[in-house]
Amino acid sequence: MSSDSPNPSSTHRDPPHSTVPRDLAWVLALTLLAAVFSTAFDVSERAYRWTRGLERFQLDELPGTLCVLSMGLAWFAWRRYRETRRELAYRRALEEQAERLLADNRRLANQALQAQELERRHLARELHDELGQYLNAISLDAARIRDLSVEHEPEIHRVSLGLMQSASHVYRQIGGMIRRLRPIGLDEFGLPSALEHCVDGWRERLPDASFSLTIEGDFTGLSDTLTITLYRLVQEGLTNVSKFASKSRVEVFMVRAPREAHRDRRSEQHDELIDEIVVTMVDDGPGVDLDAPRDGLGLIGMRERVEALGGEFHMASKPEGGFLFCARVPAHAGLAEPVN
Incomplete structure (x- = not known):
């Protein structure tokens, strides 16, 4: 501390x-x-x-x-x-x-999340830049061996095909690890494109569910901490859908809009409008009893991420009544802290 x-x-x-x-x-x-x-x-x-x-x-x-x-x-x-x-x-x-x-605990939690995401980004880059290119070279060399050994060395041809398959499998596994460590397109194309790609991936994994994604507002100029937090909120929400509501209708709504700030009773400042981002996800699945103890830490982690940035996190659900969560985060959250 x-x-x-x-x-x-x-x-x-x-x-x-x-x-x-x-x-x-x-x-x-x-x-x-x-x-x-x-x-x-x-x-x-x-x-x-x-x-x-x-x-x-x-x-x-x-x-x-x-x-x-x-x-x-x-x-x-x-x-x-x-x-x-x-x-x-x-x-x-x-x-x-x-x-x-x-406040100190939330600041420490925010710093820990930033360090975790920074480490994930570096690890994803290392996997992509170092292992990726070597696996691609191995695959190309194996293809060359295959072409040269088609008529003369059937055994070498068989081994080269096995080598190509192994390299392709490892490459796909590394690609999955990179996507989990760092969302695809988040740095290059921005948050809306990364969320669309994330939802498309869940459409393929859960064909019995229907997904709707609505994004409104300008999401440029956000801090890296806030951007990754918003992405992780949607990602964790979709993960919960896959566990408990895999055949439901899921609606994801994200908007950036001004909101009237609450005036501090101890100060003489007037009310002012501040930008905030609201993320809402709702499904019509079986729902849960929020008063019952839960083993998972996903919802707790979502709340901690939001509150560490000075936001609010609310949930509503009941058995056979679906599930809803709403997060409100100031758009300027994380900008005062250095972003590497």
Whole structure:
């Protein structure tokens, strides 16, 4: 964790102890003392002449006693007010500390995701540039051996065909690894083209499902972190469809549009419009019970990716009622951080 992160041990202190029993005891003791004093010295007889007729019942001493009780209760209420203010200040400090720690955790999660995607990009390039060209050369050499050995060396011809098949198989496997590590066309053609290619791939894998992709707005100028996050959201959503709703109708909607920002109550800034990107995916599959515990981490990872960029992630589903998720992310997310 960075050095500027707050240390919980340095800012934590025990909550203030309740003084209600002690203060209440003081009120009762003072009230009893006032009653004894008034009874012994007939204080109220001198102050309240109209109560003299009730002296044989000692009820004429009640005004003084009630006066002391009223003052004691007022003091008791004042003590409770001060104690409540201290408790509120203490809780507010804890909430601010929790917000700082949550912000630090989200920043660390965002940095970890950036490092992961950067490593994936480098690995994909290495696989494509190094292994790809050598496999292509092996395939070409094997084809040359095959052509030269058609009539003269049948065994060499057979071995060369096996070598070509092995090279083609490894090349296809490496291509699949590259696509999983780094989406095809994301860097060259942009996010919309990469998503269209991704959806087309799932159309081939899931012929019983129907897919609809709608993209509106300009998606140029986004940070690499935001671009890959949006792609991974759709990719993870389609993966969930393949697991739980492989025969459903799936609709993917992505739009970039302005939204009115919420004004900070502690500042005097006026409301302003900010660009945000909304990604929505819905299917009419069997749905899930969101309150039930789940083993997978896909939805948790989606939420963490979005919230690490300062966005919001919401889900809605019920058994036999389909599944929907909606992510809202500021379009400027990740631009303040260096992108390699």
